[in-house]
Amino acid sequence: MKLVESIMTKNPCYTVGKKIAVKGLMLHSVGCPQPRASAFINSWNRVDYTRACVHGFIDALDGTIYQTLPWNHRGWHCGSGKNGSGNDTHIGVEMCESACTTYTGGATFKVADGKLEEARACAKRSYDAAVELFAMLCGKFGLDPLADGVIVSHAEGHKRGIASNHGDSEHLWRQLGLPYSMDGFRKNVKAALGGSVAESSSASDADSKRMQTAELKNLSDADVIAKVGTLFSVDQREGGILASVSLAQFILESGYGKSELAQNANNVFGMKKNLSGNTWGGSAWDGVSVYGKQKQEYVDGKYVTVTADFRKYSCVEDSIADHSAYLLGAVDGKKLRYEGLKGCTDYQKAVQIIKDGGYATSPDYVEKLCTIIERWELTKWDVKDAVSVADGGGMANGDCPFLVKVSIPDLNIRKGAGTNTGKTGRHTGVGVFTVVEVRQGKGSEMGWGRLKSGAGWIALSFCERV
Missing domain, CATH: 3.40.80.10 (Peptidoglycan recognition protein-like)
Structure with missing residues (x-):
């Protein structure tokens, strides 16, 4: 040492x-x-x-x-x-x-x-x-x-x-x-x-200390959801994708973790070895392990059978992490393929973003996912403050100080970090401001920033970092 x-x-x-x-x-x-x-x-x-x-x-x-x-x-x-x-x-x-x-x-x-x-x-x-x-x-x-x-x-x-x-x-x-x-x-x-x-x-x-799909094989559907639900809540906190949406995808695409691909490869989302030529950072896949199987795809108005290599994971957590990393990082040209998914709090809108981005070929994919979410009340696994200063908002104390741009003339300056604190009676006006501290608080998913001037706190959800 x-x-x-x-x-x-x-x-x-x-x-x-x-x-x-x-x-x-x-x-x-x-x-x-x-x-x-x-x-x-x-x-x-x-x-x-x-x-x-x-x-x-x-x-x-x-x-x-x-x-x-x-x-x-x-x-x-x-x-x-x-x-x-x-x-x-x-x-x-x-x-x-x-x-x-x-x-x-x-x-x-x-x-x-x-x-x-x-x-x-x-x-x-x-x-x-x-x-x-x-x-x-x-x-x-x-x-x-x-x-x-x-x-x-x-x-x-x-x-x-x-x-x-x-x-x-x-x-x-x-x-x-x-x-x-x-x-x-x-x-x-x-x-x-x-x-x-x-x-x-x-x-x-x-x-061996992380979850294997073998643990799900003999459980009822309800017990599977209870067992894996927290994994999706944790994933939402780290990435910003609604737990209810990812959990519904897990249910649909892995048959409650009991599909062939899930049981033999811990692959609970049907993630192929290569996806539309995309690469993305933060992948939990080792880049080598694969599992080959046949798969039904909807092509030119009908289902056809294709043979493909799928990613093989060492545990369920890695499958979840890699799936989210893909949804957050895959691109279509220079644009994010699933732009707007991160931080989206409306599961119906989030599911539509996934479908529109080309994730699934099934014409009724959105309807299927929404039905699953509503049937099992999966929104109870959603983390309300997931896209926050610490977990996904992109503005956190470790980044301070930093500059933010305010484009509205009447953004309130408050005495504390939250809409439950008093207004100072002043507004920022349009301009660029220095934030020296970030805290979580009511009324701003991106957190609250303390102004270097000492004037008070502003809602970072209404600011753009520069």
């Missing part, structure tokens, strides 16, 4: 000097295409950088770890939740990410063509270095890596109510098709610390 001390002494988090009793460690991923730790250190080590400070960065190019705060200083790395803030209890470490990725909103990204292995290599270097660092820190502070709540990701911290709503670090590994999980990470830290438990890096070992 190469550990370099590079304390950000100018950052206000350091100069405040508040100490904590270290009770745990939180793993983060930076959520942007920047592999060099030095880029963050140079940017954050300023007296006016009041938004964030972590205890360390892991360089994705060589695995070097840069300590940027004393380990017992209180960092500003995870926000807070209903049960408090992990900043008061946990050390926060950021893994840098490959320059080959382009984030398309929130936790969803694309990988440049031909660069998947490079992106995976960066993630592997960061992962391996994080294991060594966390083992050292567990030894230093007498922590048990396998104890509840000791080692968590930012996403797990949110679920525990001690962090803001982010998808890292799991989103990185999943979309790169890597066999990593937080459970495996904790076990590897334990092994590095001198314990006897270790998780193999093989895909088969990691995937």
Whole structure:
């Protein structure tokens, strides 16, 4: 392990000097295409950088770890939740990410063509270095890596109510098709610390902990929906496609997960090896595994039988992730094939977008999906705030500061983040403004931005980022 001390002494988090009793460690991923730790250190080590400070960065190019705060200083790395803030209890470490990725909103990204292995290599270097660092820190502070709540990701911290709503670090590994999980990470830290438990890096070992369609084979239709429903809710949070729509597609195209393709290839959407010549980033498919079968397609007014290679996945979660990545990234010329699908909150409109984009050849595809959604009341799986500042709105605290363009003359400025807070009595007018903080709040799916001028908060749903 190469550990370099590079304390950000100018950052206000350091100069405040508040100490904590270290009770745990939180793993983060930076959520942007920047592999060099030095880029963050140079940017954050300023007296006016009041938004964030972590205890360390892991360089994705060589695995070097840069300590940027004393380990017992209180960092500003995870926000807070209903049960408090992990900043008061946990050390926060950021893994840098490959320059080959382009984030398309929130936790969803694309990988440049031909660069998947490079992106995976960066993630592997960061992962391996994080294991060594966390083992050292567990030894230093007498922590048990396998104890509840000791080692968590930012996403797990949110679920525990001690962090803001982010998808890292799991989103990185999943979309790169890597066999990593937080459970495996904790076990590897334990092994590095001198314990006897270790998780193999093989895909088969990691995937055994994720859902297989064999688990659905003997379940009733209702039980299948109950078992997989949360997977689609999670997917909506990360990508912005209504859970009810994706779940209905799953039901229709895989026969409740019991079709030949689903049972033999974990392919629950009938995803072919190649789709209309499209490529897209963030694919969870390994690019190699296929399953050949015959398929009925509607051509020139009639159904015909064709033989095709279909993608084979290691688990149901990967099938769902790859399907969503396709819908969000497939293009028709220079235009997104399913433009308007991300963030659409009307399932009927969303289904029509999918049909109009050429996803299905069946003439009654829209009617079929809507009937399934209504029959099973699948909208209960929809996440109302999914396209939010943290998950899919494309404007998040990690991006601050940034500029937004306001094109309406009477956008209200409010005293807080939400329409349930008071108006200041002022309007922005038309122009470009600097946002220095983002929060979720009522009345704006894209979140609320605090103006640098100090005038108050504006609804980002009515702004365009520039």
